[in-house]
Amino acid sequence: MLKLLGFSSSNYYNVAKLALLEKGIAFEEVRTWTGADEEFQPEYLKLSPMGKVPCLVTEQGPISESRCIVEYLEDAYPEPALRPEDPFARARVHELCVMIDLYLELPVRRALGHVFAGKPASDRLKREVLPVLHKASGALQNRARFEPYLLGDAFTLADVAGIIHFPVIRSLSAAAFGEDVLAGVPGLDDYLTRMEARETVQRVRADQQEDAPKFQAFIKERYGLG
Numbered sequence: 001m002l003k004l005l006g007f008s009s010s011n012y013y014n015v016a017k018l019a020l021l022e023k024g025i026a027f028e029e030v031r032t033w034t035g036a037d038e039e040f041q042p043e044y045l046k047l048s049p050m051g052k053v054p055c056l057v058t059e060q061g062p063i064s065e066s067r068c069i070v071e072y073l074e075d076a077y078p079e080p081a082l083r084p085e086d087p088f089a090r091a092r093v094h095e096l097c098v099m100i101d102l103y104l105e106l107p108v109r110r111a112l113g114h115v116f117a118g119k120p121a122s123d124r125l126k127r128e129v130l131p132v133l134h135k136a137s138g139a140l141q142n143r144a145r146f147e148p149y150l151l152g153d154a155f156t157l158a159d160v161a162g163i164i165h166f167p168v169i170r171s172l173s174a175a176a177f178g179e180d181v182l183a184g185v186p187g188l189d190d191y192l193t194r195m196e197a198r199e200t201v202q203r204v205r206a207d208q209q210e211d212a213p214k215f216q217a218f219i220k221e222r223y224g225l226g
């Protein structure tokens with residue numbers, strides 16, 4: 001059986017997990033903390049070379065990077081499909097996923113240390129990150145349709161990315177920069193309310209809640225934060 005390594009407080013872990021749940025693929029969860037380095041579980045680097053979660057362990061070997069994991073799942077378990085058949089529509093799904101990953105989640109993640117430490121972001125970080133987030137919020141408004149899903153009438157990998165990452169982007173940007181950078185996206189609030197009602201998303205959220213105190217204890221012990 002497939003094994004998914006990581007922890008339920010991680011949004012990237014939850015991207016892979018939500019795709020597995022939506023596709024109805026059996027998998028076992030193996031709680032694995034990050035922080036792989038020379039003193040801390042270096043053996044994990046054999047599974048996930050950058051030391052990150054999630055990691056999916058298949059019969060053929062491990063795969064890291066959430067985007068690569070979900071693309072693998074689409075190729076290896078085509079039904080139900082979370083990508084359109086049409087090449088252009090498929091590229092549009094991929095485009096939105098990449099925009100969410102690279103221009104929203106990754107920049108706002110730079111503020112994570114400040115938020116864990118209970119401090120606002122530095123002026124420099126704000127200057128560097130906020131313009132990127134504003135531009136990406138515009139890009140999202142340019143592409144997203146919310147009819148009823150992010151890119152139209154089918155639930156796709158773009159929804160998997162959106163459902164999991166948008167709430168994190170909103171709360172982190174509000175905490176670090178005093179501004180929810182997605183607040184002005186028309187249709188987003190209703191979309192997220194609809195998506196939170198999905199059974200698969202509720203399972204992800206319940207596990208996330210259960211994991212939260214354990215994750216907090218981990219970062220306190222490992223990094224003295226939280």
Ligand SMILES: N[C@@H](CCC(=O)N[C@@H](CS)C(=O)NCC(=O)O)C(=O)O
Pocket residue numbers: 009010011012013034035036050051052053054064065066067
């Ligand atoms: N690009 C990676 C990002 C994964 C990631 O950053 N995961 C975090 C947890 S949410 C992590 O493992 N952080 C530990 C580290 O960066 O050393 C993906 O899409 O899987």
